[in-house]
Amino acid sequence: MNQDKEIIGVKEIARRANVSIATVDRVIHNRTGVSVKTRNKINAIIQELDYQPNILASRLASKKTIHLAILIPSASDETQFWQAPLRGIRRAESEIKQYGVHIDTYFFDLNDKESFRKQARAILDKKVNGVLLSPSFVEECTEFIKSCNQKSIPYVFIDSTIPHQNNLSYIGPHLFQSGYLGAQLLTYGLKGNSHKLLIVNISKEVDNFNYPQIEEGFRSFFQERGDSNAIVRIDIRQTGYASVREELSKALQQHPDVDALFVTNSRVSSVARFLESQSLHDTLLIGYDYLPDNIEYLKKGTIDFLICHKPEEQGYRGVMALYQTLVFSASVEKEYFMPIDIVTRGNYEYYRN
Amino acid sequence: MNQDKEIIGVKEIARRANVSIATVDRVIHNRTGVSVKTRNKINAIIQELDYQPNILASRLASKKTIHLAILIPSASDETQFWQAPLRGIRRAESEIKQYGVHIDTYFFDLNDKESFRKQARAILDKKVNGVLLSPSFVEECTEFIKSCNQKSIPYVFIDSTIPHQNNLSYIGPHLFQSGYLGAQLLTYGLKGNSHKLLIVNISKEVDNFNYPQIEEGFRSFFQERGDSNAIVRIDIRQTGYASVREELSKALQQHPDVDALFVTNSRVSSVARFLESQSLHDTLLIGYDYLPDNIEYLKKGTIDFLICHKPEEQGYRGVMALYQTLVFSASVEKEYFMPIDIVTRGNYEYYRN
């Protein structure tokens, strides 16, 4: 009804401060060449008027383009997980490329630490204004971000994190809580409180921050309740199906009375395949990520629940976080935890990554 | 690495066509005053160069503002549900108001059809370029959108829909599937397949498209499985707690062996309150929406699951859909189904509406 407040711009600020537009501009961009007195006066007016710069005009007038580098694992046959963050990154790119943002993507091999190092070096060789990366290898990554710190290049972690670093933001799951939820879902499906549960960890990496946190959350749920469940854990270091089958066979021979399995990552489809081959239809199975293979077993009922942390949105938000800080100097939450989504047969059709 | 194609603009088109920028502009906007010959020549060049207008410059130079009207229920004490869509609308507004979009919000009372009519008329009296509305009252809404059709004003439905209308888009849940999921979650928590289930519908409205769809989905799950559950349904037409208590008491006296309750909307907290007062802690309870009252009972374990359709995002997307079509003539999906989210004690902390 009422047209609220007039939109005001640098011109109005300049008029009120009795200075030129150029001076106001200098203050806004924290450039040098303004006396303290003038600067304060202008800042006061900006505060008072709650000035919001016109992004359109700003980006239009600015000639410089912003260069962002992305450093993530390539999506392999083994797990297509990283396709999703990449989709989110592409989506962000197409939204902001007309605003003068350019994105270069660098992939590394999750089985090859050296490839990470190499790509990291390649990024440092180019002039880059910000980096979005998955800190998959702790040591190599620490080295890389040391250089970024020196050059004052902001960087954002997605999917996993390294604690106590100078990263602009971490965008990803709260893994402890995610494991906790997995335990709750299993419990809900199992009557009584003395069961045998199997945690399955299929991964080449040993020195990883992630899985321990998930497992901790998982166990803590039962501790809180004082349940007398027996929880067994197995590690499978070779990710191919053959080795998964072998290790699982062994484990189930040793513990034939397992009621439920909890797989700590997206390779749950391998486990589902095994369970199906053994006609173990009543065993509960929970794992991670909205991947085609997993969804197939979800549909059939072999997998009961998938937990998912919106990987596509992680990519999207990661890029946007860099964009926001670099273009608007906007502040960003240091830790942005993704929702812990539950995907099941009844809602997978409408799930959005 | 390589700087792809040069970005070309109207200036370049004008140069190639040997005309002025103004003429190119006329062609782009289908304005009159250009000879057929010139028009064709320019169009050919636009095609050839795959010209993409610079949105920044375009919006900056254009003086006209777009007026959007929002027509949604006011958030009452009874249910704060509509606060969430409103938040999303405000968020969208703050993003695009600098692009020359103005939003006016009109609230109506869910207990008063006349208030809907009145606000609808108010909207039609003003010059409006697009409308976002919740079609809560079928008859009144049908009348309203008839006028919109006549005036060629695009309109978007959120949260619920009226089938076979000329709406630009529907943004909201797939209700059938949502009820289906509710049934699946109950089943997962109940061993065996012969239980007594109670569907609770607390609402003043009778002629509503929504609840029947949810119930249909709910029942269809058990039909598929061939379960022999007994499903009872009660309708509570007064939404205050007193009447909820009374009706539920009656129902539970008649059916003392109820194992689980499914509440078809956000008033599940009233039911939880009743169950708690009766110390019925083992009865499963599922309902809708991420509201403070509901979350309290979720934490305590009285409510087992809440199903949620991202109401905030519905508001946000609704506004953006109108913006996209009106500003960029972008096409929009006629039906955009929201995810059917499962909120429970283990993940409510990180849920995002």
Place this chain on the structure above:
DNA sequence: TTCAGCTTCGGGTACGTACCCGAAAATTCG
């Protein structure tokens, strides 16, 4: 032929901000 009326088109300014360049004022130094 002249002039009114119409069609077709180009010049030029504006949108709000970024930033170059040079001028004026303040400061330092010999």
Place this chain on the structure above:
DNA sequence: CGAATTTTCGGGTACGTACCCGAAGCTGAA
């Protein structure tokens, strides 16, 4: 005290598009 710096500031142009205004050119009627 004058000159050389340095600091502080304003004018003005550019970004790519929208759109006003008026100038040609053309048509047809008197």
